Amino acid sequence: MLQLVYVELIKIFTKPRSYIGFLAVTAVILLIQFAMYIDGRNYLDFMLQTMRQSFDIGGNILNGHLVCFIILQTLIMQMPLMVALVTGDLISGEAASGTIRLLATRPYSRGQILLAKYLAGTIYTVALVLWLGILALGLSRLLFGHGDIIVLKTDSLTIVRDADLLWRFFSAFFIAILSLMVVATFSLMLSCFTDNSIGPIIVSMSVIIVFTIIGTLEVPFFDHIKPLLFTTHMVIWRNMFDDPLPLSQITTSVSVLVAHIVVFLAVSFYYFTRKDIQS
Amino acid sequence: MKKLILSTLALCLLISARAEQSPQQLISAVYHSFHRVVDYSADVRMDFDIPSVRIKSLSGRVFFKQPDRFRVRTSGIVFLPKQNPYYAMNFLSDSTAYTAVATGAERIGATDCKVVTVLPLKDGDIILGKFWIDPVRQRVVRAQLTTRSNGLIQMDNTYSAQAYPVPDQILFTVDMTKFKVPKAISVDINSKAASGDYNQKGVGHITLTFSGYKINQKLPDAVFTEEAH
Numbered sequence: 001m002l003q004l005v006y007v008e009l010i011k012i013f014t015k016p017r018s019y020i021g022f023l024a025v026t027a028v029i030l031l032i033q034f035a036m037y038i039d040g041r042n043y044l045d046f047m048l049q050t051m052r053q054s055f056d057i058g059g060n061i062l063n064g065h066l067v068c069f070i071i072l073q074t075l076i077m078q079m080p081l082m083v084a085l086v087t088g089d090l091i092s093g094e095a096a097s098g099t100i101r102l103l104a105t106r107p108y109s110r111g112q113i114l115l116a117k118y119l120a121g122t123i124y125t126v127a128l129v130l131w132l133g134i135l136a137l138g139l140s141r142l143l144f145g146h147g148d149i150i151v152l153k154t155d156s157l158t159i160v161r162d163a164d165l166l167w168r169f170f171s172a173f174f175i176a177i178l179s180l181m182v183v184a185t186f187s188l189m190l191s192c193f194t195d196n197s198i199g200p201i202i203v204s205m206s207v208i209i210v211f212t213i214i215g216t217l218e219v220p221f222f223d224h225i226k227p228l229l230f231t232t233h234m235v236i237w238r239n240m241f242d243d244p245l246p247l248s249q250i251t252t253s254v255s256v257l258v259a260h261i262v263v264f265l266a267v268s269f270y271y272f273t274r275k276d277i278q279s
Numbered sequence: 280m281k282k283l284i285l286s287t288l289a290l291c292l293l294i295s296a297r298a299e300q301s302p303q304q305l306i307s308a309v310y311h312s313f314h315r316v317v318d319y320s321a322d323v324r325m326d327f328d329i330p331s332v333r334i335k336s337l338s339g340r341v342f343f344k345q346p347d348r349f350r351v352r353t354s355g356i357v358f359l360p361k362q363n364p365y366y367a368m369n370f371l372s373d374s375t376a377y378t379a380v381a382t383g384a385e386r387i388g389a390t391d392c393k394v395v396t397v398l399p400l401k402d403g404d405i406i407l408g409k410f411w412i413d414p415v416r417q418r419v420v421r422a423q424l425t426t427r428s429n430g431l432i433q434m435d436n437t438y439s440a441q442a443y444p445v446p447d448q449i450l451f452t453v454d455m456t457k458f459k460v461p462k463a464i465s466v467d468i469n470s471k472a473a474s475g476d477y478n479q480k481g482v483g484h485i486t487l488t489f490s491g492y493k494i495n496q497k498l499p500d501a502v503f504t505e506e507a508h
Contacts, residue, residue, distance in 0.1 A: 050459040059356035
């Protein structure tokens with residue numbers, strides 16, 4: 001089984017498209033860090049000017065933690081697209097190239113093949129988030145130091161103290177991994193249904209975009225639908241920076257994400273193990 | 280015995296003389312008493328109760344130097360009133376810049392205070408000042424300033440048996456009607472307005488509790504200009 005996962009990892013990492021995510025993450029992070037390094041103080045002064053009319057805000061506002069938070073806000077909603085680019089191709093890519101038949105002749109069950117592909121996709125997702133963490137948190141702390149952060153909500157703000165931040169960031173990264181695994185499993189499921197790799201990638205991206213748009217629309221009709229969309233729960237990482245921590249909300253969202261993974265994976269197994277492989 | 284009676288009489292006369300001081304004299308006495316403090320540094324604990332802002336208490340060090348240099352040095356982010364605690368004192372330094380009117384007496388805690396209202400004669404940030412003064416210890420117990428820039432600001436000072444007129448605690452009450460949460464940096468696209476009284480605007484409270492005063496130690500100017508660590 002381990003050998004199968006290893007082979008799948010080799011397949012993933014020998015494809016140039018697998019590095020698009022890493023390159024995009026690196027480029028965006030370095031750009032944000034460069035911009036904040038050059039003009040961060042002016043940017044923050046401009047942003048906080050309404051509050052500064054009432055209060056004198058003291059302390060080191062521009063620090064690595066704030067930069068990391070801004071990066072996460074910018075990137076986490078885009079990262080599912082990078083993951084889908086790889087995981088949407090895991091089955092359908094092989095079907096398109098005709099290698100799935102060859103793979104099915106190996107002394108492994110279809111369930112094992114699918115599981116190996118899923119685990120390889122998960123490892124890729126974890127690697128991408130780890131890379132994000134190293135650059136966004138590690139490099140930002142190195143460049144800007146550390147300190148408290150101001151977390152803004154629609155109508156309030158929370159100051160999270162420096163000493164209370166590292167575990168929140170690690171939890172946020174864990175939730176980000178879980179969220180991306182939902183997307184990975186979803187695109188893997190779609191990948192089982194088709195014989196071309198573009199379809200699952202495009203459909204995954206479209207679903208994420210449509211769900212995100214529905215999530216942002218303040219139309220009462222959508223209020224009943226929003227809790228059912230996995231994209232609504234993917235932004236729960238942000239609640240790790242609330243004070244007090246909304247534990248029940250976080251637990252619910254994490255459960256919904258896990259449930260999505262289980263359902264998508266179950267459908268994938270059901271379909272793939274019964275699939276009539278013709279290509 | 281004769282000496283004791285004479286001393287008691289003298290003390291009573293002194294207290295009654297102080298009690299009958301004109302508002303201008305009262306303010307002048309407070310101002311001169313305060314000027315015995317050339318500079319100080321102290322440990323400070325800051326507690327915040329600001330609508331729409333969730334911020335935990337923080338400790339730091341505070342520095343003051345006459346006439347109105349004031350700095351709080353902390354390792355974290357703090358929200359402090361725009362006016363430093365001695366802003367009012369600085370305003371009272373020029374006795375030709377205002378008219379002081381006695382507007383009664385009031386008891387604050389265990390202290391009987393004279394209430395003095397101050398009307399500026401020149402255009403400036405302060406529109407009106409009201410001071411609750413302890414005439415015996417010559418200290419401002421409460422100051423209420425109506426400002427053009429920040430509306431109403433109130434400072435309630437608590438003193439201990441300290442020889443110098445430096446407070447153990449200052450409670451700032453700040454008008455929050457002009458306060459706005461910025462819409463950028465990190466907008467939460469999925470959040471809705473908070474429920475309950477959390478976001479209701481009104482007044483914000485900031486409490487500074489001082490300890491370990493070091494008074495008149497000849498503070499260098501650098502402490503007011505150096506970058507925060």
